[in-house]
Amino acid sequence: MRPTGLSDVEKQVRKDFLEGRRTVLTVGDPAVDDPALGGSWGPERTLRADFIRRLIEEADARRAPLRVVGARVMGPLELEYLELRYSLSFSFSHFDDEIDLHDTRLRRLNLHGTRMAGLNATQAHVDGSVVLHRAHVTGRIRLDSAVIGGSLQITDAVLSNPSGVALRADRARMTGDLAMWGTTAEGSTVLRDARTDGVVSLERAWLRAPGGEALDAARLHVGSDLMADGLRAEGLVRFSGAQTAGLLRLADAKLSSPGGIALEAYQVTVGADLQCYRGFEAEGQVRITGARVAGHVRFDEAVLHGDGKDALDARYVEVGGAARCRGLRSAGVVRFSSARVGNDVDFRESVLAAGTNAPDAGPSILILGHLRAAELTLRFAAPPEGGIHLRNAQVGVLNDDPATWPPRLALDGFAYERIAEPGSVADRIAWLKREGDSYWPGPYEQLAAVYRRQGLDGEARRVLLAKQRARRKTLSLSARPWGLVQDAAVGYGYRPERALGWLLALLITGTIVFGLHHPVASGPDKTAPFNPLIYSLDLLLPVINFGQGRAFVATGGYQWVAYLLTAAGWILATTIAAGVARAVNRA
Incomplete structure (x- = not known):
């Protein structure tokens, strides 16, 4: 049935649509054609929303697309539950109210350069792509459980819903890419449980939800790379439980969540590299706890301001390649405890400063307890402002620099195969x-x-x-003297040459003293002639008897010299025996 009461422009749109043509209502003057001014466009460019719905119902099984450029649409466009066998295209247009495509099926949706009050495409089925390039949306975009056979392109767009959610695409499915490069979103962007077979691009996007969640992409599934180079975010960015078959890259990204978490990537799974480097900066904690990364984790030249205490939490991460933090600048604790890294963990030229809530040279600033890695490089640009916790860590090679050792170390249980230098x-x-x-x-x-x-x-x-x-x-004060004796005598058995020196010194002393002051014979029996050297040896060596020690007795004050040599001999023999036993046990 042909609609009645149509305006001239509506008649033109109907005719063009039925004949398979595009309707162009722009005048060619950018100052006039700007969709931001669409509310002032006159009747010559104005279409009623209910006219568009009746036109679509009239078309029924037609396959030619409905294409309009530069129109103003008055009233809410309610196309929910319809099944269109063609595409809808309203480019550089102005919608006074929300577009409702709830549970609608269509071939393709093009809103390039269009300004609208909102878009509800929950559970919509689009055979091709959804294009909102350079669109301006002053309400919410809802794509929950939408199925898109092509790509979702919300690029160089402006989404403005500061008090709530700007874009929500929970459980959305895309065969192509999910692109938001260059887009500014005032309000939260929610991509929970969304899935795309292609690339997710957040490059140069600006997501603003100060004090809230700028991006919630928990459990996002990406069939290729997740690229966020140059991303600007005010509020939490969450990738917890997300999976990407390729890269997760945030080069030159600037994330701001002061006093809280700037990046939450708990248990994220990355098929290639996780790259937060080359200008990456976070005001707030970066948390990649439990992440599984097949390639490298890169924080080279990143700047982490932390949350006042912690800067980077990489506990329990599993990295197939290396964990590179070369040139990292952090204010707060960096944690790689219980991490598993296939290659090296590298802090070359890094600067680790204490957070605002941590005193200088206080608790550990770098926590690597229970780490497993092939190599650990601790060659900082300057000594860290705090200790390094290495207890129960295991690495193949330790590569460090004495000039940048931290003020404190926790080393008990730290195992390493060799030291590079x-x-x-x-x-x-x-x-x-x-x-x-x-x-x-x-x-x-x-x-x-x-x-x-x-x-x-x-x-x-x-x-x-x-x-x-x-x-x-x-040891107790009573036990320390014996230790001092062992140390002085033979260096606890690790300096056995000292015993020979002591014996030689005492032997020379005894020989001189008793050579000048001969002891007397101990009995009337005839004995061998007195020899001061052999006599001194008899006194010093308790298990050897040359006969001189029994045959002669020192008299007067020289008895004390004999007693001293005998006692010294026993002490040296005992310490030597202890040292030999220790050496045997060590072997």
Whole structure:
């Protein structure tokens, strides 16, 4: 049935549509054709929403698209539950009210350059793409559970709903790409459980929801790459549980959520690299806890201002490649505890500063406890403003720089196969002492084992001697003197050459003293002539008897010299035996 009471422009649109032509209502003057001024366009460019609905119902099974350029549509366009076998295209147009496509089926939807009060395409089925390039929406866009056979292109657009959600596409399905590059969204963008077989592009987008959620893409599934280079976000950006078959890249992104979480990527799964680098900056904590990344994790030259305490939380991450934090600048704690990294963890030229709620040189600023990695590089641009926690971490190679050692270290249980540049053993012993006042034997034994593997046995013995000296400080006051004797005598068995020196010195002393002051014979029996050297040896060596010690007795005050040599001999014999036993046990 032919509609009646149509205006001239509506008659033209009807005729063009039925004949398969596009209706162009623009006048060619950008100052006049701007859709932002569409509310002032006259009747020559105005279409009634109910006319468009009746026209669509009249067309029925037609397949030619409805294409209009530069129109003003008055009233809410309600096309819900309709099944269109053609495309709808209203480019550079102005809709006074919301467009309702709830549960509507159509071939393609083009709203290029159009200004509208909102779009409801919940559960809509679009065989091709949905295009909102350069669109301006002053209400909500709803695409929950929509099925789009092509791409969703909301690019260089402006979405404005500051008090609520600007775009919601929960559980939306797209065969092509989901593109929002260059778009500004005032209000939250929600992509929870959405799925696309192509690329998700948030490049140069500006998402603003200060104090709220700028982007909620939890459990988003991406068939290719998720690209957010140059993204600007005010509010939380969430990718928790998201999966991408390719990259997750936020190069040069600027995220702002002061005092809170700027990036939440808890248990995200990335098929290639996770890249927050090359100008990436976050005001607020970055959390990638439990992420699984097949390639590399990159925070090279990133700037993390933290939430006042923590800057980066990468606990329990599993990385097939490397975790690179070269040139990282962070204010707050960086955590890679219990992480599993296939290659190296690299903090070369990084600067780790304390957060505003953490005192300088206070608790650990870098927490790597239970880390597993092939190599760990700790060559900072400057010493961190806090300690490094390495307890129970295991790495193949430790590559560090004494000039940038932190003020504190927690090393108990830290295992490493070798040190890239061991440096002097004195410096390494000082490195171990940064554990604090507590005594932990494990770090000394680990360092000694590494020295032995690298063929530096002398350095290993010096480390183990330092361990005994550190242990002595933990003993009771009554037990310390015996330790001092062992240290002075034979270096706890790690300096056995000292015993020979002491024996030689005492032997020379005894020989001189008793050579000048001969002891007297102990009995009337005839004895061998007195020999001061052999007599001194008899006194010093308790298990050897040359006969001189029994045949002669020192008299007067020289008896005390004999007693001293005998006592010294026993002490040296005991310490030597203890040292030999320790060496055997060590072997």
